Amino acid sequence: MFANLIREEDVPWAAALMGLGEDGFAPVNSDSSRLEAMLRLDTVDFEACPGSGKTTLLVAKLAVLAMRWSDRQQGICVLSHTNAARNEINSKLSNTAAGIALTRYPHFVGTIHSFINEFLALPWLRSKGFEVRCVDTPIALSKRWALLPRKTRWALARANLAETCLIYTQPNYGSEKIGKFGPHTHTYQAIVKARQECSEQGYFCFDEMFIWANQLLDQHPEAISTLRRRFPLVFIDEAQDNSEAQSALLHRIFCEGEAPSCRQRFGDSNQAIYASSKQSGATTDIFPSENVHPMPRSYRFGQELADHVKGLGVVPQPLVGDGPPNQLDADPKTPTIFLFDDESVQAVLARYSQHLLDNFEADALATGVFTAVAGVHELGDDDNVPRAMGHYVPSYDPTCVRKESTPGSFAQYLARARFETAGSGNTDMLVNATAAALLAASELAGSTHGRISRKSPHRRVLEMLDDNDAGTSYKALLEVVLTHQGDISTPIWETEALIHIQAVVRQLSGAAQLNGDVIAFLTALQPQTTVEGEPTNVARADNLFVYPPNAPQVRIRLGSIHSVKGETHTATLVLESFYHRHHLSELKPWLLGTKSGGSWINRRGKRVDEGSRMRERLKLHYVAMTRPTHLLCLAMRKDSFDEEELTTLATRGWMIIDCCTPAGT
Structure with missing residues (x-):
């Protein structure tokens, strides 16, 4: 099906497009692994060492494919493990008109979670009558904790159980035994009730989306063949980081049984580390598989x-x-x-x-x-x-660098953006951090718009504000943030930034007055205090x-x-x-x-x-x-x-x- 979509004469053009020069993918001495990887369009796992340029290779392949992809109903599916990797792929694809086409229908470029949400979990939940407002683990857990009776919170605290015990693993909102609390206990039943009420209000944890996606496939297995027809070619970046839930579901969708999609995975099994000691790698569909293409040459170091x-x-x-x-x-x-x-x-x-x-x-x-x-x-x-x-x-x-957590204040959103862009001069992250903080504040103020979207936070805020006065305030706020590179002193915050922030949040949320949670969220970062001896x-x-x-x-x-x-x-x-x-x-x-x-x-x-x-x-x-x-x-x-x-x-x-x-x- 994919014969001649990538030809050897395309490789110098793709290498030059990636800034490597026309010989960027050419064999080095007797090592032709990069050139061969560029030409392959079969199901294969690329075991790529640190600095081998696997994301560059992936984007180069996509750029060539985009030129020759003519089908308007079938597309290429590109899945990344993180938003940062997704953004890197999108940024590099935007260098050509053909590459930009891959970010639109019928193609998909996004994280595994966003793919599962868009094509399986969210449609299924909405068909069941749920109004999905937010998929964010910290927010959902905070709301569930608040729904628990005081005596249940006390019992969980005494048992040294954190809010994470409120995540469910079954579509009936149940899970395995919670600490010492079995299904027959009042504590367990109160937890299940809080999980259900919070879900019915539209708040979900990230990994719960896999539960609902699997339920859809259980009840409508024909969805698998539909997805395979839509995406006959699938690329997965950083595959070594996929959890068992992710790997098992993707394998079920694209590989299991008859007429599988063609799938290429990129990763390095030696770099499989996880954000939590409770996380573990795949057991159903381990990376790499038997069909492995090694890429042992690093262009990062000597x-x-x-x-x-x-x-x-x-x-x-x-x-x-x-x-x-x-x-x-x-x-x-x-x-x-x-x-x-x-x-x-x-x-x-x-x-x-x-x-x-x-x-x-x-x-x-x-x-x-x-x-x-x-x-x-x-x-x-x-x-x-x-x-x-x-x-x-x-x-x-x-908390500034904990990527898996949600910042707890407007100032933390900006601090994390400054941390992630240190020395790069990149302003996109500061702009999107500002927009994400405004959306989070409007959520605290009672907004019902939700935060489920493939669009960037900045684009969402622009569309929601249109050209009204709050839109003018948003642009003025961005000018303050960028002028100070996100490092806003308390006086500047209080005299120049806060008035614009409040105007935007009131418009986004529809709230005439901002409640105490919002006011606390918008508190300026306190001046630095020196730790004794530091x-x-x-x-x-x-x-x-x-x-x-x-x-x-x-x-x-x-x-x-x-x-x-x-x-x-x-x-x-x-x-x-x-x-x-x-x-x-x-x-x-x-x-x-x-x-x-x-x-x-x-x-x-x-x-x-x-x-x-x-x-x-x-x-x-x-x-x-x-x-x-x-x-x-x-x-x-x-x-x-x-x-x-x-x-x-x-x-x-x-x-x-x-x-x-x-x-x-």
Whole structure:
């Protein structure tokens, strides 16, 4: 069916369109994996190493397909795991008229959740009489918690059960036993009642959409053949991140049984990490399948860095370093380990900053992306220093980077946008964050418009306001936000921004007066307060560490490893953190070269897999250590090593910087 839709003569054009030059997909030495991947249009899984350009490859294929796709009823379905990946695909497709056509009927480009919502769950719920107002887990759980009787909330609190126990897994609003509360208990029954009432009001959690989608397919299996006729060709990006619920449902829709769609998945099994310890990967339709096309060449970093990190891959794979890209006028730097103790832990970021100043020219510092990440970024009650990012920077705000959560205030929407766009100069995210915050505030004020749409928040607000006075206020508000790059002081907030915000929210919600919840949501961000003993070079609102404090020359974005997944950095500092044990200390055998991969040979010569916790630790830090193009740094406790081990590290090419002694000594 897809014969000749991509021809070899199309490849130079597609490569040039992606900014790679006409030879961008040409074979390198004997490696033709990228060219072959470009030409394939059968069902296959692309196992793509970090920096292999899999999203670029996917968009290049789509660009060629768009030129030759003539059917007006059948389309291409492109599914991504996150909104960020969806936006990247859409942005690159918009470079050509043919590419833009793929974002319209009969094609679909969006997240897995948005696909399930649009084609299955939402139509099914509406056919059952539900008015779907909002699909947002935090909002739905908050409303369900409020619907519970006080004695039920008390019982759940005593049982150490959080709001997440209010998520259901069955279409009758039931689930497995909730803690110690079985179906026969009043507490369980009160929970089911709150789940049902909230759903009937139109509020749902994200993953509950899969329940309703499956119910539709159970009762109307003909919907599967309808979707396959509509989408004979399916692409799935970041497939290693798909949950069991996602993978099982997509497999049911596109692959199970007769006349399956042609499906291509892109991912890296060594980068399968999840936002929650309760999440796990697919078991029904595991990535990769038997038909695997390896893509082992990284265009992000050079071979030296590849050699340092490839041993952390749970599944041993070739990793060929063919970078870094030449946009930055700088050579790769020696991988570096910063050693610290309890007294010097808060000096690590400053020493890292100075190391960047010593190794990069001013132009590179101004245009590069510099980060510091930790596997754990929320402090707990224990004193295992360092447990999390907060031990390095006490004022660090984990809510700013928690992508799976909804911001709790207008200021947090802007702070998260500033964090995600640090150093990029991209204003789109600030504009959409402003619009999303206005929609959230109008929801609190009692609006009934809902937030289910494929359109961006900005486009939705523009359409809802038209050209009335509130529309003028919205444009004035955007001017304030962009003028201050989202970093609005309290005086400016109160004198220039708030009046416009309130006008827009009243128009969106139809509320004459704004209630207390809305007023709290619109409270200005409080001025930064210095944590005792902490340097003054931390911007608490957006988690940027600036250095030197009084005349910044480098800005370092702080976050969790999860928050930077899929990104490319100029330099990345991976910080020691603690979960059951200190992560990097546990990875010492891999750093020292005595272990490699996710298994080992015991004394009897039998291969034994590492435990699940160690395998997850390896994947997490493999993701972190494969972000940089030019410089990889680690920060570890000095007492993790003896002198012989430090000598081994130096022999293996690591530079050692001791933060326990003053700089320059």
